[in-house]
Amino acid sequence: MPEGHTIHRLAADHRERFGGRPVRVSSPQGKFADSAALLDGSVLETTEAHGKHLFLGFPGEEWIHIHLGLFGKVAFGDAPAPPPTDTVRLRLVNPEGYVDLRGPTTCALVTDAEKRAIHDRLGPDPLRAADDPDKAWRRISKSRTTIAALLMDQKVIAGVGNVYRAEVLFRHGIDPYRTGKDLARREWDAIWSDLAALMREGVRLNRIDTVRPEHTPEAMGRPPRVDDHGGEVYVYRRTHQPCLVCGDEIRTAGLAARNLFWCPGCQTR
Numbered sequence: 001m002p003e004g005h006t007i008h009r010l011a012a013d014h015r016e017r018f019g020g021r022p023v024r025v026s027s028p029q030g031k032f033a034d035s036a037a038l039l040d041g042s043v044l045e046t047t048e049a050h051g052k053h054l055f056l057g058f059p060g061e062e063w064i065h066i067h068l069g070l071f072g073k074v075a076f077g078d079a080p081a082p083p084p085t086d087t088v089r090l091r092l093v094n095p096e097g098y099v100d101l102r103g104p105t106t107c108a109l110v111t112d113a114e115k116r117a118i119h120d121r122l123g124p125d126p127l128r129a130a131d132d133p134d135k136a137w138r139r140i141s142k143s144r145t146t147i148a149a150l151l152m153d154q155k156v157i158a159g160v161g162n163v164y165r166a167e168v169l170f171r172h173g174i175d176p177y178r179t180g181k182d183l184a185r186r187e188w189d190a191i192w193s194d195l196a197a198l199m200r201e202g203v204r205l206n207r208i209d210t211v212r213p214e215h216t217p218e219a220m221g222r223p224p225r226v227d228d229h230g231g232e233v234y235v236y237r238r239t240h241q242p243c244l245v246c247g248d249e250i251r252t253a254g255l256a257a258r259n260l261f262w263c264p265g266c267q268t269r
C-alpha cells in the first residue's frame, strides 16, 4: 500500500501534466465509463491529496475520488498513447501524454459535499500545510491503543503507512507499545513535525529515506541497503540485522495488521 507521500506526488504529477487544460477522459475497462463520459473534454482544474486519497477536480465542483488500495497502479506516458488494455479503469489524455489508472479500490465521481465528508472522516495529514496536529492529539491523548497502531489509523492521522510509523518512532526513541495516553504533548509535536519533514522529502525524492546524515552508507562506510522498497531506513524490514545506532538486533511483530519493526535498545522511552 503506498504511503501518503506517493499520493501527494501523484496529485502534483497530474496537475503538472494535465492541469488547466481540457482532457479526454475514458474508462477502457468500462466500470467508470458513465462518469468518464460526463467529464470528457472538460478542464482538469485542480488536484488534491489527503492521506491516501487522491482527488482530481473538474468544473462544477465535481471530483474524481481515487484510492489505490493494495493493488492500484498509476502509469504516466508521453503521446501518442498506446491502445489501452481492458484493465485500465481511468485514462486521461491530452496532446502531450496520458495517464492510466489500474486496479484501484475506489475510482468514483463525487460532489464537493461528498468530498468534504471524506475529508471529515480522515485525520490531519502532515503534508497538508493547513492541517492541525491538535486534531490528532485530542484522540491520541485519550487513547489506550498503542502509538504504533494509532499512527496507522487514518482517522487519527492520514497518510502515514508502515514505513513512516516504524521509522518515526525509532527516530524519537519511542517504544511502539506505549499507549497514546502515555505520550507527552511535546513528543507528539516532535513526531508530527518530523513526519512533515520526512514526508516532504519523500514527495520530492519519490522514496522514503529516514536516516540522519551520520547514519548514511557514506558516513558509516557501510554498503547501501538492498531492498525493493529503496531508501535508507533504520528499522523497516531490517529484522535480525544490527541497529545502525546501538547494534542491537532489530525486532518485528504483527501490529495493526502489519509488521512492526523496532529496536529494543534504542526505543525505550
Ligand SMILES: [Zn+2]
Binding pocket: 243, 244, 245, 246, 247, 248, 263, 264, 265, 266, 267
Ligand atoms: Zn538501536
